[in-house]
Structures are given as C-alpha cells and as structure tokens.
Amino acid sequence: MSEQRSTFQESAFSESDERRALRRAVSALGRRYGLEYFLAKARSGERTDELWREAGKLGFLGVNLPVEYGGGGAGSYELSIVLEELGAAGCPLLMLVVTPAICGSIIARFGTEQQRRHWLPGFSDGTLRMAFAITEPDAGSNTHRLTTVGRRTPDGWRLNGRKVFISGIEGSDAVMVVGRTEDARTGKLKPALFAVPVDAPGFEYRRIPMEIVSSEHQYQVFLDDVALPADALIGDQDTGLLQLFAGLNPERIMAAAFAVGIGRHALAKAVDYARERTVWQTPIGAHQGIAHPLAQCRIELELARLMMQKAAHLYDRGDDTGAGEAANMAKYAAGEASARAVDQAVHTLGGNGLTQEYGLAALLTASRVGRVAPVSREMILNFVAQHTLALPKSY
C-alpha cells in the first residue's frame, strides 16, 4: 500500500529528473545575470539581448518547439519552467510569453511548411523574435470589436488598423498581427493572423511611457495600407480562429509563469531579510505579523504554480478545452499571488523595500501586469462564471 502511494506521488506531483535538471540549468543561467543586471539594463534603456541569446544557445527558448525545426521537442510545461526560473532569479523576460509561446505554438501548429522553416529555428536559437498584436485601443477586452482588416490584392494583402500595448517590438523582426479578412462566401469578417515585418512601409510604432521597470517596452502600432506578400498570412484563411485559440492557452500558462517567477523572487528576498534583520531581541521573521503573511504568500504561489502545471500538462497532452479552464484559473491565481507576494516583500523590508539597492519596489508594477494582461482578472472571472459555473452572461 505505502509503495503504491509513493509511486503515485512520484508520478503525479514530482517532476521528472529531466525537468528538475532543466530547472537547475535555467536557474543557474538566471542567477548569473540576476535582478541587478535586469534593472540596470532597464534603467539605462538597454535591452537584455545577451541573456536572450545565451538562453537561445542553451536551447531554453525553443524548448517547446518541434525538434525538426531546431526546438527541444518538449512542451509548454518545460517552457513555463524556463520563464518561472528566470523570473525567480530576477530576470522575468516577458517576451518568452510572446515569441516561443504564442507565435511559436501557432506557427508550429498552423504555419505552412515554409513559415515553420523560416521562423521556428530562429525562435529556438534566439536569432529571430516576433511580437504579438491583438489589443486595439477601441476594442480592449472585447476582441469581437477588432477593426484591423486585411484586404486581398493581386499580389497579397493590404493591412490597416491600430494596436496598443504591444510588447517588445524593439528587437523583434516581425509582429504577428491579429486582424480580420472577408469570407469569400459570406462576406463576413473573420479572424486572420499576419506576420508583418517591423520595417514594412506603412508599419509604424511609438513607445508608450509605462511605469514598469523593464527593457521590454510597450508600443502603439499604426498599420496604414501595409502591403504584404500572400504568404504573410499565417496558415490559411479558414483557420484564423483556431490559430488564435492555439495561442491563448500557452499565453496564459506563460503569463502565470511570469507572475509566479516574480513572486518567488520577491518572497525569497523577503524571507532572507526577515531571517537576519533584528530590531528587538529576535529577527523580524520571528514576529507572526511578518511570518504569517509570508507563509500565506508561499501557499498562494505554490497553489498557483500547481494549477499552472496542470494547465501545461493538459495542453501538452492535446486537451485544449481542459487546458483552457485550467490556464485561465492559473493565470488568475498567479496574478493575484504575485501582486500580493511583491507587496508583502516590499513591506517586510521596511524602508529598504523602497530603495533601489534592494530592487523590490521596481517589481511592484511588473507584478501587477499579471492582473491585467494578457486578459484581465475580471474577464477570467467572467469566463469561469459562464463556462465553469454556467451562470448567465452580463455583457
């Protein structure tokens, strides 16, 4: 009986040796760079290219992509390990959510052979980067209101529209733009994804000043009559909606990994500090007013991580529907846990929590990203209310 139980625990709740080895290797890379490097780059307006390239060389960036296109042949679980561990080491690279997770998954599943061969090896080794643009100024959370439209021309496509809050266009070669095209039969507009080179005439972008300390910035995007070749359309015109859904689960799993990583980093710093800092007779960590909130943060991060791993497991097994619910719940839980962990960590350090030397205050805004993007917590609550609980829709 006890033997059976331990076998079950080993297979269901312990990571394999390979996954643990990946975790250790990524963590070692992240710690060689660390939060000081990450913040110094952000504050001096430089990019974190050397870390991205090194992660690519080590095979971490494309760990989820197919082996035949230079990837590691593993899944979103492994990619979430990469982002979580880099974040826990102080280097939360937001573009890992975008290039390998969203764009890589969509192109691997729906791209033409030529698109796969063109993009995936470069995503894997870090030599090509792609941003992802769905959010529009007047559509916000309501993607049914997207107004970016691609119209057919004799040579390909003309794309017009506006996007906002698009991450990481600097340093990207192209942007995967979610637009709409006219259905030849019904005349109705339906989703379609286009790979738009950042130097295409008519494609312009302007940085949005954000209060997030990161080298990966957000941009407004203007697409004015951007002429694209026929093969800029990802996959074919009939699979746009499926493509979009294929990108959403890895996006949410990775948004959870981003949040869990930041939360872990902040919590570890706070715990180290609370063990040492003594202002009365005992270290401050002995006071339950300090210890209990930190223990609570640990529990919440651990729970969020468990749900993230469940979502990744389901997605990698091909259960898109099951993964959808779990990925939404994981993103919600991780966003909340991360924001609370960073807030509590800042508080634990007293005045030092607000200094540049300790770097924790710089994570306050980054830790809130998980509550808003890629989908806000209210929209996840709407999803769970309607799909999981079958409650009526209010909007």
Ligand SMILES: Cc1cc2nc3c(=O)[nH]c(=O)nc-3n(C[C@H](O)[C@H](O)[C@H](O)COP(=O)(O)OP(=O)(O)OC[C@H]3O[C@@H](n4cnc5c(N)ncnc54)[C@H](O)[C@@H]3O)c2cc1C
């Ligand atoms: C740092 C950062 C990076 C980002 N990167 C990208 C990117 O790379 N690519 C990209 O396409 N987008 C990106 N985004 C955009 C992000 O996905 C959006 O900000 C998000 O989807 C919310 O849209 P919105 O900002 O327009 O908010 P709105 O839709 O205007 O919502 C505002 C508030 O109203 C609430 N709300 C809206 N509708 C409802 C409802 N029906 N019920 C209850 N509450 C509701 C929301 O929850 C939110 O709190 C990024 C955003 C940030 C902050």
